[in-house]
Amino acid sequence: MQISLPDIERLVEIDQTYLKEALAAILYHTGKISEKEACDITGMTHREFEEILPKFGFSIPPKQVDIAVTTVQTDEQKSSKWALLAEKIHQDSPLNGHSEDLLKLVKEFREDFAFKHDFSDDK
Numbered sequence: 001m002q003i004s005l006p007d008i009e010r011l012v013e014i015d016q017t018y019l020k021e022a023l024a025a026i027l028y029h030t031g032k033i034s035e036k037e038a039c040d041i042t043g044m045t046h047r048e049f050e051e052i053l054p055k056f057g058f059s060i061p062p063k064q065v066d067i068a069v070t071t072v073q074t075d076e077q078k079s080s081k082w083a084l085l086a087e088k089i090h091q092d093s094p095l096n097g098h099s100e101d102l103l104k105l106v107k108e109f110r111e112d113f114a115f116k117h118d119f120s121d122d123k
Contacts, residue, residue, distance in 0.1 A: 024049070025056040 005011050021042050028038040028049075039049050050060050079087070 021052055022056055025053055025058055029053075029056075029058045 024033070024038040024041040027033045028035060033041070035046060035049065039046055042049060042052075044052070053059060
């Protein structure tokens with residue numbers, strides 16, 4: 001595919017690589033092409049392509065940020081016992097389906113709670 005632009009001096013001076021990157025970033029950001037296709041167009045790796053997005057005013061989409069955060073851990077960086085426990089509790093929550101009941105009970109407890117000294121006649 002080729003794009004024809006008028007012979008305007010300012011356009012002729014623009015680097016073709018920059019135009020290719022800008023077009024790929026815009027098409028990717030608008031959902032016209034996938035990240036893989038954008039990487040093929042620019043000749044970049046996924047990481048390199050993600051790093052140029054801010055140059056054109058775009059950021060990494062939230063789904064990819066989540067994936068990037070969860071895949072940062074390598075074999076050398078094994079989770080601590082506490083992190084594994086927290087993940088297990090998160091996945092197999094003992095409160096699963098009962099959180100509303102628990103919140104209701106906590107609210108009732110707070111409303112009815114008083115210390116013994118709150119009722120003493122020493123005041």
